[in-house]
Amino acid sequence: xxxxxxxxxxxxxxxxxxxxxxxxxxxxxxxxxxxxxxxxxxxxxxxxxxxxxxxxxxxxxxxxxxxxxxxxxxxxxxxxxxxxxxxxxxxxxxxxxxxxxxxxxxxxxxxxxxxxxxxxxxxxxxxxxxxxxxxxxxxxxxxxxxxxxxxxxxxxxxxxxxxxxxxxxxxxxxxxxxxxxxxxxxxxxxxxxxxxxxxxxxxxxxxxxxxxxxxxxxxxxxxxxxxxxxxxxxxxxxxxxxxxxxxxxxxxxxxxxxxxxxxxxxxxxxxxxxxxxxxxxxxxxxxxxxxxxxxxxxxxxxxxxxxxxxxxxxxxxxxxxxxxxxxxxxxxxxxxxxxxxxxxxxxxxxxxxxxxxxxxxxxxxx
Amino acid sequence: xxxxxxxxxxxxxxxxxxxxxxxxxxxxxxxxxxxxxxxxxxxxxxxxxxxxxxxxxxxxxxxxxxxxxxxxxxxxxxxxxxxxxxxxxxxxxxxxxxxxxxxxxxxxxxxxxxxxxxxxxxxxxxxxxxxxxxxxxxxxxxxxxxxxxxxxxxxxxxxxxxxxxxxxxxxxxxxxxxxxxxxxxxxxxxxxxxxxxxxxxxxxxxxxxxxxxxxxxxxxxxxxxxxxxxxxxxxxxxxxxxxxxxxxxxxxxxxxxxxxxxxxxxxxxxxxxxxxxxxxxxxxxxxxx
Numbered sequence: 001x002x003x004x005x006x007x008x009x010x011x012x013x014x015x016x017x018x019x020x021x022x023x024x025x026x027x028x029x030x031x032x033x034x035x036x037x038x039x040x041x042x043x044x045x046x047x048x049x050x051x052x053x054x055x056x057x058x059x060x061x062x063x064x065x066x067x068x069x070x071x072x073x074x075x076x077x078x079x080x081x082x083x084x085x086x087x088x089x090x091x092x093x094x095x096x097x098x099x100x101x102x103x104x105x106x107x108x109x110x111x112x113x114x115x116x117x118x119x120x121x122x123x124x125x126x127x128x129x130x131x132x133x134x135x136x137x138x139x140x141x142x143x144x145x146x147x148x149x150x151x152x153x154x155x156x157x158x159x160x161x162x163x164x165x166x167x168x169x170x171x172x173x174x175x176x177x178x179x180x181x182x183x184x185x186x187x188x189x190x191x192x193x194x195x196x197x198x199x200x201x202x203x204x205x206x207x208x209x210x211x212x213x214x215x216x217x218x219x220x221x222x223x224x225x226x227x228x229x230x231x232x233x234x235x236x237x238x239x240x241x242x243x244x245x246x247x248x249x250x251x252x253x254x255x256x257x258x259x260x261x262x263x264x265x266x267x268x269x270x271x272x273x274x275x276x277x278x279x280x281x282x283x284x285x286x287x288x289x290x291x292x293x294x295x296x297x298x299x300x301x302x303x304x305x306x307x308x309x310x311x312x313x314x315x316x317x318x319x320x321x322x323x324x325x326x327x328x329x330x331x332x333x334x335x336x337x338x339x340x341x342x343x344x345x346x347x348x349x350x351x352x353x354x355x356x357x358x359x360x361x362x363x364x365x366x
Numbered sequence: 367x368x369x370x371x372x373x374x375x376x377x378x379x380x381x382x383x384x385x386x387x388x389x390x391x392x393x394x395x396x397x398x399x400x401x402x403x404x405x406x407x408x409x410x411x412x413x414x415x416x417x418x419x420x421x422x423x424x425x426x427x428x429x430x431x432x433x434x435x436x437x438x439x440x441x442x443x444x445x446x447x448x449x450x451x452x453x454x455x456x457x458x459x460x461x462x463x464x465x466x467x468x469x470x471x472x473x474x475x476x477x478x479x480x481x482x483x484x485x486x487x488x489x490x491x492x493x494x495x496x497x498x499x500x501x502x503x504x505x506x507x508x509x510x511x512x513x514x515x516x517x518x519x520x521x522x523x524x525x526x527x528x529x530x531x532x533x534x535x536x537x538x539x540x541x542x543x544x545x546x547x548x549x550x551x552x553x554x555x556x557x558x559x560x561x562x563x564x565x566x567x568x569x570x571x572x573x574x575x576x577x578x579x580x581x582x583x584x585x586x587x588x589x590x591x592x593x594x595x596x597x598x599x600x601x602x603x604x605x606x607x608x609x610x611x612x613x614x615x616x617x618x619x620x621x622x623x624x625x626x627x628x629x630x631x632x633x634x635x636x637x638x639x640x641x642x643x644x645x646x647x648x649x650x651x652x653x654x655x
Binding site for chain 2: 005015017018019020051075076095096097098099100120121123124146149150151152153154155183268269270271272273274277279281282284285286288289290308309310311313324325334336337340341342343362363365366
């Protein structure tokens with residue numbers, strides 16, 4: 001862990017060393033409050049995805065501010081370890097865990113917190129059952145249904161029902177329910193999102209009904225992501241929404257204007273070699289371009305033309321000017337790809353450092 | 367980081383412009399010999415003041431734009447004037463000139479790329495000559511990167527090649543530099559085989575950083591890594607490959623851009639003949655500022 005830079009609370013933004021991953025704390029709190037209001041009085045609650053922030057301090061803040069199930073999702077066992085060791089009482093690993101070593105680690109976590117894991121194969125369920133029996137722990141299994149990503153998940157309802165039956169017969173396992181995950185393109189109109197959520201999530205409700213029709217009870221129907229955080233919660237039967245991007249936000253979801261851009265990269269202009277061009281000290285290692293170039297925040301006439309590993313080239317329209325030493329804020333096209341490149345967040349309120357949070361699960365790929 | 371690890375000569379091949387960073391740079395120059403790239407007169411003045419205040423001397427290379435369209439002063443009169451200014455400033459020692467030459471993209475034609483590289487390298491040499499004609503002493507002519515390492519040493523006048531990619535190599539340069547082998551790879555596991563013809567790996571873009579290009583699955587004919595989402599990699603299988611890569615099995619991915627991949631990890635696992643030999647911390651990972 002790189003400990004060399006930890007600005008003191010109270011430091012003004014202008015004095016931060018750059019590039020720097022910053023969070024506007026007012027915006028972060030605002031985004032958390034949108035969630036707590038949205039889920040007030042509803043059956044469905046948010047289970048925030050920790051893969052987006054990788055930081056127990058943020059997970060706890062999110063849970064405290066309300067609207068959640070009181071736990072988080074994680075993408076990897078190592079990420080779940082950081083969350084459980086950081087005191088989060090319930091963690092749902094939304095990927096299949098198949099290697100023996102990882103299954104043993106999952107079972108160790110199940111002795112410390114409530115653990116749920118996605119499953120799409122009976123052989124995998126058997127492996128987890130065996131590993132859970134010896135230490136006498138219980139792992140919650142959630143059957144993943146494929147709903148358009150062409151990735152993991154059972155493809156057919158019958159397949160899911162058969163798997164649910166097998167899981168209920170295995171020691172060390174508790175069948176908890178079903179999950180799905182959907183990705184959509186740009187869909188600014190809420191009505192379109194209602195239709196899309198109903199279309200993609202319908203299969204999941206069908207699977208739930210079919211399994212329950214066999215006399216097998218479940219308490220979790222988990223689906224969703226930021227784009228469907230509100231519309232999926234209106235679908236009868238859904239109990240949990242997996243959402244994470246809303247917290248820092250990204251231009252990919254620019255149409256969701258109820259959320260604010262909380263996470264940004266602060267960069268400094270290091271060179272102005274030609275008229276109309278300025279070079280910043282943040283490249284793709286600081287703000288991934290995997291889903292598109294970042295956008296310059298609140299600086300009319302300045303845009304990102306290209307990025308290399310450690311540089312960004314800014315284009316200036318006539319009238320806009322930048323000089324060496326000026327600071328800019330960049331908002332990412334995809335925020336979790338940005339966050340996973342950093343060791344800490346610098347939280348600012350009204351332009352001054354309020355907190356520094358270690359991104360304890362950064363680099364947790366396993 | 368590198369100065370504190372004991373290296374005695376470091377070239378910071380970039381511009382350092384903020385007051386706090388210039389102070390750190392000058393503190394390092396008190397411990398070890400530090401070279402720095404400069405592309406503007408104002409920055410030269412700033413560095414000079416910083417070096418004088420700290421009582422150190424910074425070695426300076428004038429960075430010129432050798433085709434990157436990024437940092438670097440425009441070649442010609444402006445570059446010579448900047449070199450003259452640096453030569454006259456206290457605390458700075460004009461040591462030479464540097465330029466970065468654009469590397470090839472995956473589908474560039476190697477012959478055309480070579481011709482373009484020669485022309486770009488020549489820009490640096492022409493400017494060196496112009497500076498010398500103005501009476502300046504230019505000891506160092508530094509060019510980069512790895513893609514031109516062999517071409518650059520054929521050009522009289524080049525004294526240093528800045529190259530970092532060759533030890534680990536990657537898919538992006540493989541077809542241009544077939545004499546170098548990709549040494550750094552990502553080891554991934556199959557976590558799901560949901561339908562015939564598709565398997566899902568536990569390595570997505572967070573563990574591979576495919577911003578500049580997708581990693582390539584190695585060693586299994588008919589198996590191609592075609593999609594990466596944040597946490598998952600999708601491999602499509604054709605022919606014989608359909609019987610390979612069961613859940614729990616391993617696959618090797620060669621990064622498209624090794625530097626970007628390395629930056630996602632805290633350690634290298636050094637493997638020799640299939641066995642773990644070393645475990646090296648990537649000490650400067652995340653040192654983005």
